[in-house]
Amino acid sequence: MIDFEKAFRRLVKHEGEFSDDPRDPGNWTGGKVGRGELKGTKYGIAANTYQHLDIKNLTLQQAKEIYLEDFWEVLGSAHPAIKFQFFDAAVNHGGGNATRILQRAVNVADDGLWGPRSQAALNAMDPNDVLLRFIGYRLKFWASLSIFDTYGRGWTRRGADNLLLAAEDN
Numbered sequence: 001m002i003d004f005e006k007a008f009r010r011l012v013k014h015e016g017e018f019s020d021d022p023r024d025p026g027n028w029t030g031g032k033v034g035r036g037e038l039k040g041t042k043y044g045i046a047a048n049t050y051q052h053l054d055i056k057n058l059t060l061q062q063a064k065e066i067y068l069e070d071f072w073e074v075l076g077s078a079h080p081a082i083k084f085q086f087f088d089a090a091v092n093h094g095g096g097n098a099t100r101i102l103q104r105a106v107n108v109a110d111d112g113l114w115g116p117r118s119q120a121a122l123n124a125m126d127p128n129d130v131l132l133r134f135i136g137y138r139l140k141f142w143a144s145l146s147i148f149d150t151y152g153r154g155w156t157r158r159g160a161d162n163l164l165l166a167a168e169d170n
Contacts, residue, residue: 002080002169004072007087008064010165014158015044015091018056023150026094044091070095074114079127081169085134085162092158093141101141105133131166135159 020027020040030036031048039047039055043063047055050066071090075083082102089098099118100110106121122130142148142155 002084004068007072007080007084008067010084011067011088011091012043012060012063014088014161015041018042020056023147025147046094049094067091071098074099075122076119078119078122079130079170081166082122082127082130082134084169085131085166088158088162089134089138092155093138097141101137102130102134104137105130127170131170135163135166138162 018040019042020038022028022038023033024041025032026046026048027040028034028036028038029047029051036051037047039051039053041047042055042058043060045053045055045058045063045066047053053062067087071087072083074090074095075086078086086098086102089101092098093101096112099114100112102114102122103110103112103118106118106125108118108121139156139159142152142159145151148155
């Protein structure tokens with residue numbers, strides 16, 4: 001069974017060290033290429049979400065604390081395999097997008113706010129169904145992005161890896 005420590009180690013392998021690729025909207029404090037300050041991303045902590053942080057000098061421990069509070073604990077007592085997939089998506093797409101994707105997967109209004117109705121729908125579904133639907137919706141999300149031609153190959157590999165991990169975790 002996966003726990004936060006294992007999830008964190010996995011995620012950091014995907015996210016890596018500091019990057020300030022100017023083509024990546026997440027690296028800009030304004031969330032769009034050329035908007036705001038180019039502060040970059042480190043360990044998956046991105047300037048568009050954490051404008052106030054010194055991204056370049058962020059420590060692994062600081063990233064871990066952010067991940068635990070802002071992404072891992074959001075789903076409470078959900079199945080750990082689902083928590084990992086949500087965690088990975090929240091870091092990759094932002095918490096709001098990950099929440100909307102999970103809401104689509106559990107057939108509730110995708111308003112980006114995780115509340116009792118979303119949690120009840122999640123709890124009522126078989127974890128395997130949630131995992132398959134969630135990863136399917138993630139693939140659709142990636143494919144819809146205008147920067148898919150630049151980053152899509154890596155995202156598709158990540159999605160395939162996550163399908164394999166979902167089978168292992170469940």
